[in-house]
Amino acid sequence: SGSDRRLHVALLPSAGMGHLTPFLRLAASLLNHGCQVTLITTHPIVSKAETTLISTFLATFPQVKELQFHVQPLGPSDANSTDPFFLQWEAIRRSIHLLSPLLSSLSPPPSALVADVSLISAVIPITTSLKLPHYILFTSSARMFSLFAYYPTVLSASSDASSPSGDSIAVPGGIPIPKSSIPPLLLKPGSLFASIFTEDGKKLKSLDGILINTFESLEPETLNAFKGGKVVDGLPNVYPLGLVPCDFEKRAGNTPLKWLEDQPTRSVVYVSFGSRFAVSREQIKEIGKGLMSSGSPFIWVVKDKKVDKDDGDSLDKILGDELVEKIKNKGLVVKEWVDQEQILGHKAVGGFVSHCGWNSVVEAAWHGVPLLAWPQFGDQKVNAHVIESSGLGLWPKSWGWAGEVVVKGEEVGARIEELMGSESLKLQAAHIREEARKAVVDGSCKDAMKQLLEMWKN
Ligand code: BUP
Numbered sequence: 001s002g003s004d005r006r007l008h009v010a011l012l013p014s015a016g017m018g019h020l021t022p023f024l025r026l027a028a029s030l031l032n033h034g035c036q037v038t039l040i041t042t043h044p045i046v047s048k049a050e051t052t053l054i055s056t057f058l059a060t061f062p063q064v065k066e067l068q069f070h071v072q073p074l075g076p077s078d079a080n081s082t083d084p085f086f087l088q089w090e091a092i093r094r095s096i097h098l099l100s101p102l103l104s105s106l107s108p109p110p111s112a113l114v115a116d117v118s119l120i121s122a123v124i125p126i127t128t129s130l131k132l133p134h135y136i137l138f139t140s141s142a143r144m145f146s147l148f149a150y151y152p153t154v155l156s157a158s159s160d161a162s163s164p165s166g167d168s169i170a171v172p173g174g175i176p177i178p179k180s181s182i183p184p185l186l187l188k189p190g191s192l193f194a195s196i197f198t199e200d201g202k203k204l205k206s207l208d209g210i211l212i213n214t215f216e217s218l219e220p221e222t223l224n225a226f227k228g229g230k231v232v233d234g235l236p237n238v239y240p241l242g243l244v245p246c247d248f249e250k251r252a253g254n255t256p257l258k259w260l261e262d263q264p265t266r267s268v269v270y271v272s273f274g275s276r277f278a279v280s281r282e283q284i285k286e287i288g289k290g291l292m293s294s295g296s297p298f299i300w301v302v303k304d305k306k307v308d309k310d311d312g313d314s315l316d317k318i319l320g321d322e323l324v325e326k327i328k329n330k331g332l333v334v335k336e337w338v339d340q341e342q343i344l345g346h347k348a349v350g351g352f353v354s355h356c357g358w359n360s361v362v363e364a365a366w367h368g369v370p371l372l373a374w375p376q377f378g379d380q381k382v383n384a385h386v387i388e389s390s391g392l393g394l395w396p397k398s399w400g401w402a403g404e405v406v407v408k409g410e411e412v413g414a415r416i417e418e419l420m421g422s423e424s425l426k427l428q429a430a431h432i433r434e435e436a437r438k439a440v441v442d443g444s445c446k447d448a449m450k451q452l453l454e455m456w457k458n
Pocket residue numbers: 016017018019021139253272273274275276277301336337338339340341356357358359360361363
């Protein structure tokens with residue numbers, strides 16, 4: 001029958017909202033194109049936010065087949081990391097043999113598997129033996145992908161096999177990446193992150209393609225470098241997809257819409273450091289002071305623990321009674337999951353103080369909201385470079401990585417004032433928004449999706 005011949009794609013995200021969210025947006029887009037989708041969910045799930053999003057997604061799209069993949073717990077010395085999300089990546093990698101029979105039981109067999117970047121070397125033997133094309137969805141910037149692809153070359157040319165020589169990494173055809181911006185864990189020999197990053201970076205040539213959630217208007221140079229095949233010889237095609245937020249996500253979050261309605265246009269600053277980072281209590285207090293002194297109304301998402309399940313302390317306890325009392329009439333401080341997409345899309349919101357998680361950057365671009373970049377760890381400084389070079393926002397570089405300095409409230413406030421007052425940032429953000437929409441509706445992102453579907457059909 002016709003429906004049996006529908007294109008079938010299997011998706012394998014890894015742990016963390018920053019990884020899950022773009023996979024579900026890809027799934028929604030594939031469904032829109034008439035594809036059949038199998039979503040592989042790994043259990044146990046690390047955070048409450050992931051559990052909620054998966055169940056609202058499956059309730060919204062009952063036609064999606066869920067394949068539950070139960071991973072075995074790690075032994076005490078199986079991984080050199082304390083981060084619950086990285087530990088789950090490793091648990092999935094080590095249990096991957098259990099996935100093979102699940103995948104081969106799918107009927108009709110899928111035309112492709114799109115898997116998370118953290119699982120590359122684990123998945124290769126499976127896709128090879130099942131003769132299943134293996135794609136990854138890279139959940140950070142194209143610029144970060146250029147570092148990932150080129151890093152093994154850099155290390156092999158360095159006298160110290162665990163650290164690049166020189167002050168910056170000159171990705172061919174791209175913009176050099178200062179050594180001070182690369183994820184600190186990469187320079188920590190033997191860390192789980194460093195070993196996955198360097199080992200899997202060598203295996204990209206075995207993949208069939210790389211999907212990246214980005215726009216030409218954000219990263220023109222880097223995407224061009226890939227197009228010209230300049231970064232690394234023999235790298236598979238890079239597909240820039242604009243994976244835009246979907247309606248099902250609204251059902252997974254709260255949004256203070258009523259409060260926003262009462263605020264003047266473009267007056268509100270939104271502050272969030274993503275789903276998996278706990279700002280220190282000392283820094284939280286300074287951010288509070290900064291918000292007070294900036295004079296802008298605000299929505300501030302406070303996270304006190306890496307994993308939401310552990311986040312038990314009340315706002316009074318985290319901020320202190322005095323700050324809570326002072327802040328009360330100036331803005332909203334929330335601890336629960338908000339629908340960031342709806343906040344960024346609201347006309348009252350005029351700026352975003354962000355840790356530069358890539359999904360947040362793409363969402364800000366999609367809505368034309370200028371950013372104050374405050375990278376904390378991991379890929380975030382590399383993403384902050386994209387914000388700076390595209391003109392989507394400001395980046396006070398002296399603020400450093402999390403834990404290096406406590407940025408004083410006065411300085412935070414001054415930078416927020418600069419963000420909210422800049423006409424040129426507003427214009428450039430609006431321009432990027434327009435370009436992003438063109439790319440998705442009838443430009444490079446739409447073409448990339450079309451090419452993928454064509455390939456999977458053949
Ligand atoms: Br917190 C929070 N509501 O309250 P990033 C986050 N989000 O919708 P991260 C909400 O989670 P990685 C909230 O819109 C984005 O889609 C947000 O992803 C949403 O950062 C996602 O921005 C967060 O990439 O993940 O969580 O640090 O480390 O993978 O970048």
